Amino acid sequence: MSASSRPDARCTASPYLYGREAAAVAQVLESGQYGHSEVTEGFERRVADFLGVPDAVAVASGTAALHTALLAAGVGPGHEVVVPSITWCSTVQAILAVGASPRFADIDPGTLCVTDQLVMDAVGPDTAAVIPVLFGGRPVDLSRIRAELTERNIAVVEDAAHAFGSRNGRRRVGATGDLTCFSFGPVKNLTCGQGGMVIPGTPEEADAIRLIRMVGVVQSQAERANATSYRVDGFGLRYQMSSINAAIGLVQLDDFDTTEHTRRTLWRAYRRALAGLDGVRLVDVDPDQAVPHLCQVRVPNRDKVFADLRARGIGVGVHYPPNHLQPAFAQWRRPLPATEQVAEEILTLPFHQHLTEDDIDHVVTALGQALKTAGGAPCASS
Template identity: 75%
Template sequence: MTTTVRPDAGRNASPYLYGEEAAEVARVLEAGQYGHTDVTEEFERRIASFLGVSDAVAVMSGTAALHTALLAAEVGPGHEVVVPSMTFCATVQAILAVGATPVFVDVDPATLCVTDPLIMDAVTDHTRAVMPVLFGGRAIDFSRIRRELAARDIAIVEDAAHAFGSPNGTRRVGATGDLTCFSFGPIKNLTCGQGGILIPRTRAEADTIRRIRLLGVVQSQAQRAQTTSYQVEGFGLRYQMSGINAAIGLAQLDHFEKAETTRRILWRVYRRALAGLDGVTLVDVDPDRSVPHLCQVLIPHRDEVHAQMKARGIGVGVHYPPNHLQPAFAQWRRDLPATEQVGREVLTLPFHQHLTENDIDQVVTALGQALKTVGAASCARS
């Protein structure tokens, strides 16, 4: 018998709205605040307060945050950036956008996160930054290598696209002294529709980031309105976050405690349900050290199981095909055995706040059925 699932279980990921976002956007539109405005600045202040940091700079996307962070850290041609291959391609594209060279490294298959030894083994005299990815929302402690990297003038640029709100010790990710980049895309734990934010390390770095996101212009919009000219002091891009997107984010932030509680509960439900399936390894995000963004398993015959789940109406996915195997990045390919093994086995199960415990039970039941079907077919072929 094939399991029948609710439509929500058929979606791999889905934005979750609390009912106030539309009214907040309407207020911005009625005020004519379409671009970067005081609403954006209020969002920055609220995010900084939530994270317990002195400043936060909003930009138009998570990719823009990564690109701007590398520019602010003065990463450019002739520099290397150590980065795990197991990430979304945006991480690598940001490195290429500043003219630097990606140096791909392996990950711990238990967490899909990079480790201190993997980072340090890849560092050379040309390394200007390391870009760890907080995969699935899992916080990573870099305290043991932070001082050594700083002594070599190597920046830690955290790709925390999955990890907004995740605890890191007694603080949250973003408050530990690294240059941290968050994404607020449609399916993130907190969404602005589209957007991102950077947590700078110093006041000077915050000023640099603000200049870069406004085409290199020094004066703010309010300051320019009072003068007949403005100054362009360096390279920049139009990377500001609009008041429309910030309004969505402000409404979401009011309910974030509910989001983190719900996501931890759902991930633990998955952990209990998957415990009875042979041959399935759950990727550990450690809900005590994360606000889980993904629920992933490592399974044999992944492609066949993926097809079986899709045929059952289950919204499974693959996060992510390894970047060092992508055609666009082939010149930097190297042997990464753990990443390549994970790349063949990883399957992302539906995970979002619309799910119920019953939905999860149905997804796991369907996964068990798919595994049996694929296993029987494999035995028959052999």
């Protein structure tokens, strides 16, 4: 069957809606309460219940979540934040937004995530926070160095943009006690169209994040409507999540069991299909713990394979070019051998809930053909 007859394989990622989101948005529009309202607050409570945490604070995006979390953790000018280089550039931009500097850490090439040892290798005297990126939905366990980080007054701010619904042991990501940041962008495991969420570690952090996301204004919209003035208590930004976005998220949360099952089933189908393909290394995910967000492989001659598959109509991508090699972040560049090796090999295969197992077989068959055309030695084992 030709690639043109398989449109789902053309997309690296694609939003997935359950069909009731439009009605939920229409109800908000009919109410006239488009901005932050009780719908947003209801979404916060539902997410907190789902994760098993005391509180959740909705914001405008995943980037806003990281920015406000770093501010709530007291990170600012003169500080360094340890962060892996392979992540979407928003993670680094949030560090710069609070006036701090990134300290890039190397990664485990099998998972594309940091480890406790790699974090400690990067920690220095000015380190104020660590941002483990839960790449592809994988939980990152820093429990063995938690006491040392606490003793050094180093905050942990999880970038869990890819990991909504994933578990770290018996607990959902977000229930670890750290500041955790989610993204609800269009192609995330749970989408609000656009939006984010911060899971605070303490009530004080929750208060700080709510103040920041409301441009520093203490009173709620309802309280301001019945008063002649209001009070601004500190720095803030207009980072509220709208009720329109929250309404989409509420529908998505109702069906998250289906999302979780489907994404795990599709990832396992890829693992089976790729098992017999020589020269390919599947980037590890434990689908019993993670709700997979990406399916990635390491391949030789990646750029040739990428171009071949694109020509065949297969929507492959690269997640992500390393940030320490980007011009905007060049002053913080340092040698990261594993990152730089993996960056030449990683390839993201189409992965979204519109796919079928036939689509996956089609993608893997095309990958095998592209590898033969490209030639080259298999990727390194580490």
